[in-house]
Amino acid sequence: MHSSTQHSTMTQLDEREPLRSGGLGAPVSGDLLVEDAVPHHLWSSDDVQAVKMTHESPKTMTDRMAFGMVQLITGMFDVISGYARARKMGTLTASHWISRLVLLETLSNAAGATAALMRHFRSVRLLRRDYGWVHTLIEETENERMHLLVVLQLKQAGSFHRFLIIWLQLLYIAMISMTYMMSVRLCYRMIAYFEETAVTVYTTLLHDIDRGILWHETPAPLLAIKYWRLSDDATLRDVFLAIRADESRHRDVNHLLCNVSNNPEAKDPFLEPPGRSQAGVMLRR
Numbered sequence: 001m002h003s004s005t006q007h008s009t010m011t012q013l014d015e016r017e018p019l020r021s022g023g024l025g026a027p028v029s030g031d032l033l034v035e036d037a038v039p040h041h042l043w044s045s046d047d048v049q050a051v052k053m054t055h056e057s058p059k060t061m062t063d064r065m066a067f068g069m070v071q072l073i074t075g076m077f078d079v080i081s082g083y084a085r086a087r088k089m090g091t092l093t094a095s096h097w098i099s100r101l102v103l104l105e106t107l108s109n110a111a112g113a114t115a116a117l118m119r120h121f122r123s124v125r126l127l128r129r130d131y132g133w134v135h136t137l138i139e140e141t142e143n144e145r146m147h148l149l150v151v152l153q154l155k156q157a158g159s160f161h162r163f164l165i166i167w168l169q170l171l172y173i174a175m176i177s178m179t180y181m182m183s184v185r186l187c188y189r190m191i192a193y194f195e196e197t198a199v200t201v202y203t204t205l206l207h208d209i210d211r212g213i214l215w216h217e218t219p220a221p222l223l224a225i226k227y228w229r230l231s232d233d234a235t236l237r238d239v240f241l242a243i244r245a246d247e248s249r250h251r252d253v254n255h256l257l258c259n260v261s262n263n264p265e266a267k268d269p270f271l272e273p274p275g276r277s278q279a280g281v282m283l284r285r
């Protein structure tokens, strides 16, 4: 499936690009970004290999609505990014993958942030504890932002991607906020199904890398090495393994949040003991 376009894209990507602020601004230091990062879960080599694509079958009308909406949105992504056509025609390039990931991660950023804010305001409004979920959702939000920043390290965002990011963010924040106000269950289930899709997307990408279609042995961006504490010789494949593990955690968090949404005293089992996530485990190849 190698094409000349793929070869030229891969040649460009073989050089580790200087760290940019989301690919849109002036270079920034990797150290600064890591010091600023919210403590987050770090993965061992065994963890990332153990990730499975799972699917929670829709059981209620709400679940079915959530699943249908996510299928519609992700199907539109594949058309807009040109991915579906390129996959079918055998002309897939790194650019198709980057467009697909930009769309996926832009929406993921809006979902986690909106849910975290909603829970925060509910806690303040009702003078009631949140039992840890706000922390986990904020970690998820930062995590998703890092996914997008890593993708934007691979290619300078052009006007098409900038336009998409801005408008998708606005539209999706409005959509997810309204969904949350109408039905908390629908909102969390939608996010969870979206995360299921993200695990599938990154699994497919890893298969493409392993088949040599793109990014084979491409060095990891410095931002990713710092954020996930990868070894200095880590490749993009290692980065996508860590991102897929993040997505599997988001999937499980949001399915559980949906299942316990009727219990205001449900505690967050994903909240880690202080210091655990900062210490983490070095991910080695």
Ligand SMILES: [Fe+2]
Binding pocket: 105, 108, 143, 144, 147, 198, 247
């Ligand atoms: Fe993500």
Ligand SMILES: [Fe+2]
Binding pocket: 108, 144, 195, 198, 246, 247, 250, 251
């Ligand atoms: Fe995610």
